[in-house]
Amino acid sequence: xxxxxxxxxxxxxxxxxxxxxxxxxxxxxxxxxxxxxxxxxxxxxxxxxxxxxxxxxxxxxxxxxxxxxxxxxxxxxxxxxxxxxxxxxxxxxxxxxxxxxxxxxxxxxxxxxxxxxxxxxxxxxxxxxxxxxxxxxxxxxxxxxxxxxxxxxxxxxxxxxxxxxxxxxxxxxxxxxxxxxxxxxxxxxxxxxxxxxxxxxxxxxxxxxxxxxxxxxxxxxxxxxxxxxxxxxxxxxxxxxxxxxxxxxxxxxxxxxxxxxxxxxxxxxxxxxxxxxxxxxxxxxxxxxxxxxxxxxxxxxxxxxxxxxxxxxxxxxxxxxx
Amino acid sequence: xxxxxxxxxxxxxxxxxxxxxxxxxxxxxxxxxxxxxxxxxxxxxxxxxxxxxxxxxxxxxxxxxxxxxxxxxxxxxxxxxxxxxxxxxxxxxxxxxxxxxxxxxxxxxxxxxxxxxxxxxxxxxxxxxxxxxxxxxxxxxxxxxxxxxxxxxxxxxxxxxxxxxxxxxxxxxxxxxxxxxxxxxxxxxxxxxxxxxxxxxxxxxxxxxxxxxxxxxxxxxxxxxxxxxxxxxxxxxxxxxxxxxxxxxxxxxxxxxxxxxxxxxxxxxxxxxxxxxxxxxxxxxxxxxxxxxxxxxxxxxxxxxxxxxxxxxxxxxxxxxxxxxxxxxxxxxxx
Numbered sequence: 275x276x277x278x279x280x281x282x283x284x285x286x287x288x289x290x291x292x293x294x295x296x297x298x299x300x301x302x303x304x305x306x307x308x309x310x311x312x313x314x315x316x317x318x319x320x321x322x323x324x325x326x327x328x329x330x331x332x333x334x335x336x337x338x339x340x341x342x343x344x345x346x347x348x349x350x351x352x353x354x355x356x357x358x359x360x361x362x363x364x365x366x367x368x369x370x371x372x373x374x375x376x377x378x379x380x381x382x383x384x385x386x387x388x389x390x391x392x393x394x395x396x397x398x399x400x401x402x403x404x405x406x407x408x409x410x411x412x413x414x415x416x417x418x419x420x421x422x423x424x425x426x427x428x429x430x431x432x433x434x435x436x437x438x439x440x441x442x443x444x445x446x447x448x449x450x451x452x453x454x455x456x457x458x459x460x461x462x463x464x465x466x467x468x469x470x471x472x473x474x475x476x477x478x479x480x481x482x483x484x485x486x487x488x489x490x491x492x493x494x495x496x497x498x499x500x501x502x503x504x505x506x507x508x509x510x511x512x513x514x515x516x517x518x519x520x521x522x523x524x525x526x527x528x529x530x531x532x533x534x535x536x537x538x539x540x541x542x543x544x545x546x547x548x549x550x551x552x553x554x555x556x557x558x559x560x561x562x563x564x565x566x567x568x569x570x571x572x573x574x575x576x577x578x579x580x581x582x583x584x585x586x587x588x589x590x591x592x593x594x595x596x
Numbered sequence: 597x598x599x600x601x602x603x604x605x606x607x608x609x610x611x612x613x614x615x616x617x618x619x620x621x622x623x624x625x626x627x628x629x630x631x632x633x634x635x636x637x638x639x640x641x642x643x644x645x646x647x648x649x650x651x652x653x654x655x656x657x658x659x660x661x662x663x664x665x666x667x668x669x670x671x672x673x674x675x676x677x678x679x680x681x682x683x684x685x686x687x688x689x690x691x692x693x694x695x696x697x698x699x700x701x702x703x704x705x706x707x708x709x710x711x712x713x714x715x716x717x718x719x720x721x722x723x724x725x726x727x728x729x730x731x732x733x734x735x736x737x738x739x740x741x742x743x744x745x746x747x748x749x750x751x752x753x754x755x756x757x758x759x760x761x762x763x764x765x766x767x768x769x770x771x772x773x774x775x776x777x778x779x780x781x782x783x784x785x786x787x788x789x790x791x792x793x794x795x796x797x798x799x800x801x802x803x804x805x806x807x808x809x810x811x812x813x814x815x816x817x818x819x820x821x822x823x824x825x826x827x828x829x830x831x832x833x834x835x836x837x838x839x840x841x842x843x844x845x846x847x848x849x850x851x852x853x854x855x856x857x858x859x860x861x862x863x864x865x866x867x868x869x870x871x872x873x874x875x876x877x878x879x880x881x882x883x884x885x886x887x888x889x890x891x892x893x894x895x896x897x898x899x900x901x902x903x904x905x906x907x908x909x910x911x912x913x914x915x916x917x918x919x920x921x922x923x924x925x926x927x928x929x930x931x
Contacts (some may be wrong), residue, residue, distance in 0.1 A: 535814025
């Protein structure tokens with residue numbers, strides 16, 4: 275793996291303005307992402323994990339520019355892509371593609387599989403006529419679909435096959451970066467394994483950089499080189515994948531790991547329970563976001579927000595304990 | 597000797613649709629003992645949820661029909677219940693927890709009203725007493741400020757909280773059996789472990805039996821005493837959890853166990869998969885349903901339906917290649 279970073283994210287924040295409940299009230303803000311800084315290396319898989327509502331999907335969407343970041347920069351190829359518009363944004367979309375969670379709703383029910391895969395190539399004027407049909411069938415074969423299915427409609431496919439169509443569609447433009455937003459969470463275990471194997475294989479073949487968003491720790495271990503753990507809009511821990519499992523440092527990561535169901539009926543595990551619910555991301559955020567639930571909480575945690583800093587080599591943690 | 601609470605024998609539930617008869621449940625047999633947990637695992641479309649619906653007789657009207665078999669609950673035949681008996685049976689004897697906590701509560705009524713309505717329906721109590729019972733059971737499931745929460749609408753609660761409310765509704769009648777149909781699939785791991793803990797505690801306090809339907813094997817290992825593996829509407833393996841883990845016998849169970857991503861695996865290893873896809877449930881019933889995906893297929897598999905046999909004590913398997921005379925070896929070659 276090369277050490278060259280392909281995407282640099284600096285202090286990325288995303289706030290959503292909420293609807294006012296009273297006429298002249300100042301609108302409240304929901305802090306979906308706060309101050310995220312991360313370098314993504316070329317050819318790596320960055321796993322992003324967290325509970326629902328922690329901002330992992332927003333993060334993915336910000337990278338693809340489906341959400342415009344409120345503050346901060348995303349630097350790709352030496353330019354900041356946050357404020358790109360029109361034709362420049364279209365150019366960018368060629369390089370950064372996305373696979374969505376729900377294979378059922380992310381395909382147009384009135385387009386055949388072939389048409390869905392061909393569409394991005396048409397939009398970007400890459401190929402036409404028979405050339406594009408050839409390309410579509412080779413893409414379908416690449417993702418493990420029989421090319422005779424080219425004229426079938428989405429409802430004729432199973433969930434796993436639809437996700438393969440989505441992957442083929444994302445691959446059609448030869449992207450450099452692919453953002454996968456929970457691509458397997460709607461699939462059965464046996465199908466999930468097939469799709470994960472496919473993604474790993476495609477990455478090796480095309481030297482893709484994958485940003486893999488999931489809430490399943492055992493799934494993410496199978497695909498990631500590095501893992502970022504998010505909690506309430508912040509990255510709380512970032513390190514190599516095996517480090518997360520061997521040496522989790524942040525109290526939240528430890529609790530998350532201990533919540534995974536056991537691998538065998540004979541295994542008894544000690545569980546660290548976090549009390550209470552995730553605090554609301556609405557309004558001003560003060561102190562460490564875990565301070566209300568953390569078993570090791572200190573006075574400092576309520577007043578200051580810990581920064582993501584290096585605790586061990588290549589192991590970053592946002593916690594005052596380290 | 598433990599007592600058998602629910603006994604299901606060779607249950608067959610078919611759906612009569614325009615496109616043909618779908619054999620959603622096609623020969624399922626199992627027993628649940630009092631105070632024990634049985635897990636049902638299988639791919640989607642394998643008939644797990646239809647089995648549960650058949651037990652409480654909540655099948656889709658007009659299309660769904662129980663063709664044969666019998667369901668004995670606590671010595672009574674469920675299939676012969678009248679409408680009135682059924683109403684008493686559901687809710688009082690059996691409670692159901694469905695998969696999606698957000699959609700199993702009515703969005704336009706307050707949580708408390710929904711709960712007390714249910715309690716009034718089953719018990720001869722005043723509305724005020726019913727509210728008291730509701731507050732009590734909300735407290736039992738660990739909801740802070742139950743009095744205030746009674747006045748919340750479902751949208752004001754998180755997914756985990758909604759699931760707690762449903763569990764509270766399920767347990768306030770002290771049911772003998774709780775059917776939990778994928779109770780944690782829509783929840784995060786941390787919330788999932790809280791909900792599972794709650795179910796376990798409830799089971800211990802009330803000596804309830806649980807029928808847990810899930811596709812997450814980890815949840816099965818944590819919760820269940822016995823496990824039934826379903827494939828294409830049939831029971832293909834039925835054993836205690838420990839035995840199923842250490843000595844699975846059906847080739848499909850092997851595939852299922854192997855395709856689970858495990859934390860102990862090395863990073864970026866290739867996962868084993870089961871090739872192919874499940875059969876069309878309209879066409880099953882003439883051969884082993886798994887033959888087209890099975891690495892150990894032989895001629896007999898394409899001709900005869902394998903019967904569920906007790907190969908070891910308490911370990912049932914339906915496979916032509918796993919009999920008293922012949923044993924397959926996991927990962928062995930097809931000979």
